[in-house]
Amino acid sequence: MADFTEIRKGEIKLPFDPADRGEATVSFIGHIRSDWSRGHGPRNVGQARGMGGGNARIELRPGYAPGLTGLAVGQVIWVLYWMDKARRDLIVQAPRHADGLRGTFALRSPVRPNPVSMSAVRITALDMDSGVIGIDATDAFDGTPVVDIKPMLDTVDIPPPA
Amino acid sequence: MADFTEIRKGEIKLPFDPADRGEATVSFIGHIRSDWSRGHGPRNVGQARGMGGGNARIELRPGYAPGLTGLAVGQVIWVLYWMDKARRDLIVQAPRHADGLRGTFALRSPVRPNPVSMSAVRITALDMDSGVIGIDATDAFDGTPVVDIKPMLDTVDIPPPA
Numbered sequence: 001m002a003d004f005t006e007i008r009k010g011e012i013k014l015p016f017d018p019a020d021r022g023e024a025t026v027s028f029i030g031h032i033r034s035d036w037s038r039g040h041g042p043r044n045v046g047q048a049r050g051m052g053g054g055n056a057r058i059e060l061r062p063g064y065a066p067g068l069t070g071l072a073v074g075q076v077i078w079v080l081y082w083m084d085k086a087r088r089d090l091i092v093q094a095p096r097h098a099d100g101l102r103g104t105f106a107l108r109s110p111v112r113p114n115p116v117s118m119s120a121v122r123i124t125a126l127d128m129d130s131g132v133i134g135i136d137a138t139d140a141f142d143g144t145p146v147v148d149i150k151p152m153l154d155t156v157d158i159p160p161p162a
Numbered sequence: 163m164a165d166f167t168e169i170r171k172g173e174i175k176l177p178f179d180p181a182d183r184g185e186a187t188v189s190f191i192g193h194i195r196s197d198w199s200r201g202h203g204p205r206n207v208g209q210a211r212g213m214g215g216g217n218a219r220i221e222l223r224p225g226y227a228p229g230l231t232g233l234a235v236g237q238v239i240w241v242l243y244w245m246d247k248a249r250r251d252l253i254v255q256a257p258r259h260a261d262g263l264r265g266t267f268a269l270r271s272p273v274r275p276n277p278v279s280m281s282a283v284r285i286t287a288l289d290m291d292s293g294v295i296g297i298d299a300t301d302a303f304d305g306t307p308v309v310d311i312k313p314m315l316d317t318v319d320i321p322p323p324a
Contacts, residue, residue: 026184064253067268118242119318
């Protein structure tokens with residue numbers, strides 16, 4: 001577990017912890033299984049692909065498998081997952097890999113008021129009976145809770161040129 | 163408010179309501195302001211653009227404006243928002259606009275175990291002092307709670323070809 005009291009030069013903490021101000025609840029639909037663990041994983045899903053993907057799959061909880069009806073191997077989906085090990089109270093951060101300070105909403109860091117991460121991944125296997133979905137890669141640690149799965153839709157997900 | 167007991171032919175309900183099984187909490191960072199309301203809005207953000215965008219903006223709550231540091235007008239962001247008027251217990255749905263039944267995870271419907279929707283939108287204005295972000299369009303009703311804002315990153319958000 002990271003030291004949640006540590007703060008780097010220039011970082012700004014919120015005057016409250018969003019974890020203490022719940023207004024809606026999330027119920028996990030399943031978990032990501034992968035080869036990664038804290039300190040032993042890629043920085044993002046692009047880097048994960050370069051590292052072989054990480055034997056990535058999603059195991060849905062009982063009851064959710066029928067929700068996969070209509071998805072197919074080869075299709076790209078969004079996976080939304082809950083970074084349950086991340087602190088939630090930093091609003092300006094000094095990331096190790098970036099030069100200078102950045103606002104949380106200008107970063108994809110897991111440290112954010114609501115620690116939902118998202119990745120666009122390709123379905124490599126689909127078992128409708130067991131509710132297991134193979135995906136081409138993940139950057140998530142083994143056991144990361146999953147919040148949602150959505151189909152990627154070019155008409156919705158790619159905005160028109162400026 | 164929709165009738166949450168209604169069920170169309172072939173639709174499947176979960177044996178529980180995810181709203182009753184909270185495992186993590188969401189704290190809203192702000193709200194979307196728009197011209198849309200229930201029954202008077204576009205189906206998705208693409209259609210919203212065709213309808214003029216809807217005077218769309220995000221109003222952040224106090225404390226969150228510094229999180230915008232590093233974002234710029236013209237940039238594309240992901241907005242994650244909470245569809246707080248949607249039921250959460252349907253796992254197979256019969257959408258009006260689609261032929262046949264589809265699993266919830268094969269749809270972008272607001273009806274899902276965790277009602278988080280997401281749109282890729284372009285920043286049209288940015289007021290760092292007040293924490294107001296103009297965006298080119300939204301499909302969200304006026305007052306929809308916002309869960310997160312993230313920068314779109316082509317290297318992460320566009321998977322390589324199959």
